[in-house]
Amino acid sequence: MINKKAATLIYAALTLIVVLCMIPKYSYNDPDTFWHIELGKYMLQHGTVLHHAIHTFYNDQLPYVPHEFGFQLIIALLYMAFGWPGIYVLTAVCLLLLVLGLYRLTRVSRKEMGLEQHHSVLFLFVLAVTCCIYYYYFTTRPQMISSVLIVWFFVYLREFRMQSAVKYSVLLVLISLAVANIHAGVWLVIAVFTGMAILEAWAEKRFSKRSVITFALVYIAGLINVGGLKSILYILTVTKNHFNMRIDEWQPINFGDWMNFPRLILLLFFISILPFVMHKKLFRFMFMLGIVYLGISSYKQNLFMWLFIPYFAATFVDVVPYVHKIRIQWSTGLMATCLSIALSLNILSAFLFPTKINDKDYPVEEMTYILKHTPEGVRPKVLARYGSSGYVMFRGGDILCDGRQDPFITASSKGVFGWTAFERSMNGFSDYLPDIVAYDHPDYVITSSNSSGKQFNNWVEKFGKPVFKGPYGNVFRIDKTS
Incomplete structure (x- = not known):
């Protein structure tokens, strides 16, 4: 039998x-990150909230919905102060709060059922889930913050049901406000969770004046954002x-792909434990339906199944043979301390060994060449693939369409073939590229090295030989007089 001190050391080491x-x-491997930083820097430098696109072929004429402006300001501040290592500091803080939030979910779930709240095995489960979330979803994007906020909103929502204290009311409203201004697109999840709580309170006849006011303020707080209703919708x-x-x-998840094997295991595990975790509770049933729908609908929405599997697994652990014998005194304070030490080491490594942008995934050297041959203070018009355009903007080019769909899907961006800028960016690096170049008049075109030989020869015939070849691809200089 392992003594208490040894067991604690084992848990600390595992953490x-x-x-x-x-x-x-x-955590840096996402094309949207560059775009978010650039928008945040622009807003800080100009003291404004963006309602129009910037650094595009359209001279800031396209409308933009600032549905992620809070996140953009945060990472721009960190990047301007510390570079890429500064952004990882935000990642580390979010990871700490996420692990603590997921474990708190298990405690809340067990508390609802009158069970002992702490269970050391569940912490190991939470660590495994967090590791999958990190590698699948925790890139530098708004969901890095919003996922944490949504988990804690759910925690306080369930605590509020059991004890309608003022502190829970205040926290619910503040988190609703924060999500609406950091990542407004997912605020609808807050709205749905609150709606489930309202239905539960109505079915159980547990409505009170405080609960009515709290739920109303949660919805009102969501509408108080710089983008208004357009951000929420x-x-x-x-x-x-x-x-x-x-x-x-x-896209729908291909559960047959080996890359999605952890997702398949998660889905099968979730389905298998449902008979043991519903407990004939209306809220759990409604919540289960929502999580199943999100979990199988798309790669993007599958995140919510990862986030809330601990809530359901928390009461399942007691039916697993021999697990009840594993009881380790693993307090939240000790847990937070070990997590903080480990994340501090990660932060230190991020500063000692700063990340470098992968020059095969993004046109790093290609943009260096373009900027070297562009007069200082001038932003060249660069046509690049959809996934790399955010980086082009970040480096100092004007682009047809960045790493996001909005605002380039608007009718005002329609051009040759009746395609929007987003469609031209997605369809353009093909036989259609000469027509799109003739319409949009870029200064340079950056093509990736994995283009077919036939397409490359066609582009050489139309644009001349590339003026530069780099690790990412080729740079064509467009002669606008021909």
């Missing part, structure tokens, strides 16, 4: 190992004409 395996450099923008389906993260 350190798992967190250190969440290698900092992988952002999903209607990106799904217009199914534009979102052109992006991988909105």
Whole structure:
């Protein structure tokens, strides 16, 4: 039998190992990050909230919904102060709050059922879930903050049901306000969770004056954001004409792909434990339906199944044979201390060994060449693939369409072939590229090195030989007089 001190040391060591395996450099691997930083810097430098697109072929004439402005300001401040290591500091703080939030979910779930709240095995489960979330979803994007806020909102929502204290009311309203201004597109999740709580209170006849006021203020707080109702209903923008389906993260999950094996295991585990975790509770049933729907709908929405599996697994652990024998005094304070030490080591490594942008994934050397041949203070017009355009903007170029769909799916961006700027960016690097270049008049075109030989020869025939070849691809200089 392992004594208490040894067991605690084992848990501390496991925490350190798992967190250190969440290698900092992988949190930067997202094309949207560059775009978010650039928008945040622009807003800080100009003292304004953006309602129009910047650094595009359209001279700031396209409308933009600032549905993520809070996140953009945060990462721009960190980047301007500390560079890429500064952004990892935000990642580390979010990871700390996420692990603590997921474990708190398990405690809340057990508390609802009158069970002992702390269970050391559940902490190990939470660590494993967090590791998967980190590698699948925790890149430098707004969801890094909003996922944490949504988890804690849910925690306080359930605590409020059991004890309608003023502190929970205040926290629920503040989190609703924060989500609406940091990542407004997912605020609808807050709205749905609150609606479930209202239905539960109505069914159980537990409505009180405080609960009515709290739920009303949660909804009102969500509407208090710089983008207004358009920010909250952002999903209607990106799904217009199914534009979102052109992006991988909105596609249905291919559970047969080995890359999605952890997702398949998660789904099968979740389905298998449902008979043991419903407890004939209306809220759990409604919540289960919502999580199943989100979990299988798309790569993007699958995140919510990862976030809330601990809530359901918390009461399942007691039916697993022999698990009841594992009881380790693992307090929240000790847990937070070990997590903080491990994340501090990650932060230190991020500063000692700063990440470098992968020059095969993004046109790093290609943009260096373009800027070297562009007069200082001038932003060259650069046509690049959809996934790399955010980086081009970040480096100092004007682009046709950045790493986001909005605002380039608007009718005002339609051009040759009747395609919007987003469609031209997605379809353009093909036989259509000469027509798009003739219409949009870029100074340079950056093509990736994985283009077919036939396409490359066609482009050489139209544009001349590339003026530069780099690790990412080729740079064509467009002669506008021909």
